[in-house]
Each structure stands twice: as structure tokens, then as C-alpha cells.
Amino acid sequence: MPVHRSGTGTDRRSRALRxxxxxxxxxxxxxxxxxxPAPAADTPARGSARMGIGVIAHDGRxxxxxxxxxxxTEGVDxxxxxxxxxxxxxxxxxxxxxxxxxxEGTYYTNPYFAQQYNGSYxxxxxxxxxxxxxxxxxxxxxxxxxxxxxxGGWSRDGRTLPGALDIEWNPYGAxxxxxxxxxxxxxxxxxxxxxxxxxxRYPVIYTATSWWTQCTGNYAGxxxxxxxxxxxxxxxxxxxxxxxxxxxxxxxTSSGPTVGDHDKFNGALDRVVAxxxx
Numbered sequence: 001m002p003v004h005r006s007g008t009g010t011d012r013r014s015r016a017l018r019x020x021x022x023x024x025x026x027x028x029x030x031x032x033x034x035x036x037p038a039p040a041a042d043t044p045a046r047g048s049a050r051m052g053i054g055v056i057a058h059d060g061r062x063x064x065x066x067x068x069x070x071x072x073t074e075g076v077d078x079x080x081x082x083x084x085x086x087x088x089x090x091x092x093x094x095x096x097x098x099x100x101x102x103x104e105g106t107y108y109t110n111p112y113f114a115q116q117y118n119g120s121y122x123x124x125x126x127x128x129x130x131x132x133x134x135x136x137x138x139x140x141x142x143x144x145x146x147x148x149x150x151x152g153g154w155s156r157d158g159r160t161l162p163g164a165l166d167i168e169w170n171p172y173g174a175x176x177x178x179x180x181x182x183x184x185x186x187x188x189x190x191x192x193x194x195x196x197x198x199x200x201r202y203p204v205i206y207t208a209t210s211w212w213t214q215c216t217g218n219y220a221g222x223x224x225x226x227x228x229x230x231x232x233x234x235x236x237x238x239x240x241x242x243x244x245x246x247x248x249x250x251x252x253t254s255s256g257p258t259v260g261d262h263d264k265f266n267g268a269l270d271r272v273v274a275x276x277x278x
Contacts, residue, residue, distance in 0.1 A: 044171050047108035049132045050079040050101060051206060051261060052254050054169030055231050059210055062234030065252050065264065073097060073265040073272050077130065077251065080110050082259055084119075089258050091123040097265060097272050099164055102129035102151030105137045109150045117151060121159060126272050128154075128161025130206065133191065136170070136177040140190030145198065154199045154278075161276050164204035164229060165191055168211050181217035188216070192226060201278055202226050204248065212241040219243075227275065229263075248275065 044053075055061075074094050078085055079101035090098075098120040101110045110116070113129075120127040131147040133140075144152075152163040167188060170177045176184060188205075195203045205222060206229040212218060220243030227248035230237045237250045249263050256262030265272050 043173075046172065047104055048081070049104055049166075049171050050081050051077045051099075051130065051132075051166050052168070052231050052233075052251055053171050054175075054211070055208060055233055055251075056254065058169055058175075059208055059232065061254075065235050071266075071268060073267065073269050075099070075249065075263040075265055075272075076256070076259045077101075077261045077263060078112075078116050078259055080112050082116070083112055084115050085112075086258055087119040087123040087125070091125065093257060095125065095262075096269055097126045097128075097161070099128050099130050099161065099263075100151075101166075102131060102163075103143075103147050104132040105134040106142055106146045107137070113151050126159050126161060126276050128164060128204075128276075130164035130166050130204075133165055133167045133187075134170070134172075134177065135167075135179055135184065135187040136173070140187045140192075141194040144191045144194035148195065148198045152195075154201050156277055158273055158276050161272075162201040162203055162227075162278070163195060163199070164206050165195075166206045168207055168231065175211070176215035179215070181215065181219070184215050185217070185219045185221070188222065192222065196225075204229050206231065206249075206251070207241065208232065209239055209241050216241075 073096050075097040076090060076095050077099040100113060100116040102113055103109050117127060117129060129151045131143065131152055133143060147163060154160055154162050169175045179187060192203060202225040205226045208231040218241060223243030228240065228244040229249040229251065230240060230247045231251045232238050233253050237247055240247060247266055249265050251261060251263045253262050254260045
């Protein structure tokens with residue numbers, strides 16, 4: 001007759017069966033952990049986007065343009081990122097125009113807007129405001145109206161530039177904000193036409209050629225009315241988006257003096273005044 005001994009196969013099978021529920025729970029927990037999306041630690045807070053936020057990551061950084069070109073006029077663009085700006089210092093360095101972030105989506109306005117927008121004007125600069133577009137949150141028309149109501153208006157005083165639409169990589173998610181190329185073109189047209197109906201001016205379009213190509217299919221239809229503000233941190237502005245034969249403004253660096261974001265207006269100061277006057 002077989003004799004039962006401790007540690008036989010029957011006991012081992014029994015112990016293994018008792019361990020199965022615990023192992024199953026552990027495996028299920030691990031599966032759930034790996035299934036969850038990783039936290040996006042580098043995603044900025046909503047509202048913190050600014051002109052050129054995606055340029056270096058997507059297009060890189062090259063050299064600087066030659067200095068002292070009398071046919072171009074130095075400018076800067078600022079947002080809450082810069083806080084209170086030393087406008088007198090910038091003026092004394094030769095900066096003559098500025099754009100200030102006014103709004104983003106329909107959920108954010110720049111808390112430093114008054115100091116930046118009025119401060120640049122008070123030292124003698126020609127200034128305007130810009131809107132950071134979030135086409136995945138609300139329509140172009142809704143955002144254009146929000147922009148105009150929160151600092152994006154225009155007046156023919158010779159010192160106020162038309163509003164600018166900052167349309168570039170989405171810092172909060174998919175580069176093209178989840179839109180098809182035709183959907184993006186429609187969104188921009190909605191913004192542009194609404195801004196024009198509210199102010200009588202067509203907005204400047206700020207963008208980068210690589211983003212424009214990817215997200216609008218290199219659409220050429222805005223060039224007839226909308227001045228181009230090209231973003232490229234290099235010694236020249238490079239290839240422009242389709243339709244535009246020249247740029248009006250060029251953001252050429254994010255590491256300039258006093259304020260990082262520096263720009264060139266493609267013309268002498270009288271041409272800046274001409275754009276302000278419409």
C-alpha cells in the first residue's frame with residue numbers, strides 16, 4: 001500500500017493551487033499598470049503656450065542673421081513667460097515694435113498684458129497683440145471674438161498693429177490639434193474672417209513652414225490677405241509656406257538680449273507704421 005509522505009506531488013499541487021489567486025491578482029495589477037498611459041511630465045499647463053514654443057523641438061536652432069540691416073526693423077514678442085518687461089532697455093537697444101500675447105483659446109488671458117502692451121506703447125514702440133490658437137477646444141470664430149474682447153482689437157492710430165494668430169505645434173497634445181488638413185484650413189479661415197469682420201483688418205499669421213506643411217497641406221489661400229510672420233531660428237528665414245512670396249515679420253531667435261524672442265520686420269520703420277495704419 002502506498003504511504004503518504006510530506007512533500008509528495010499531491011501536497012505540492014495543493015500548495016500551488018492555493019497560490020494561484022494571489023499570483024492572478026498580481027498579474028492583473030501589473031497588466032493594469034502597464035495599460036495606463038504614462039503621465040506627460042513635460043506637458044505645459046494650459047495657458048502657458050507662447051510664440052515659438054515648438055520651434056526648437058521640431059525645427060532646431062541654427063545661426064543668427066547678419067546684424068545692422070537698415071532695411072529691417074527689430075522687434076520682440078512677449079507673453080506672461082517674460083513677466084514685467086524692461087521696455088526702456090529694449091527701446092535703447094534699438095527695438096521699435098512689439099507683439100504681446102493677449103489670449104489663448106477661450107480660457108486664458110495674459111496677467112501681464114497691461115504692463116507689456118501699454119509699457120511698449122509708452123516708450124514709443126508700435127505694438128500689437130497675438131492669440132495662441134487651440135483649434136481643438138472651440139471654433140475659429142469663437143476664439144477670434146474672444147481675442148478681440150480681450151486685447152486683440154485694432155485702431156488706426158499709427159501705433160497699433162493688427163492682431164496676430166499664433167498657429168503652430170500643439171504643446172498640449174497632437175501637433176495638428178487632431179484636425180485634418182482641410183479641417184485646419186477651415187478653422188483658420190473661420191478665425192481670419194471673424195477677426196476681419198470685427199476689426200476691419202486681416203490678422204497676421206504667425207507659423208513655421210514645417211508645421212504649415214504638415215497641418216494645412218501647405219495651403220496657399222491666405223497669402224492674398226494675411227501678412228506672414230515666419231518662425232525660423234536660423235541665419236535666414238528659409239522656404240516660406242505656399243502662396244507667400246515674402247515674409248512681413250520673422251522670429252529669428254528665442255535667446256536674444258533682454259527678452260528672448262526677437263524678430264525682424266521686413267522693412268524700415270515707415271513700413272511698420274504702414275502696417276499699423278492699414
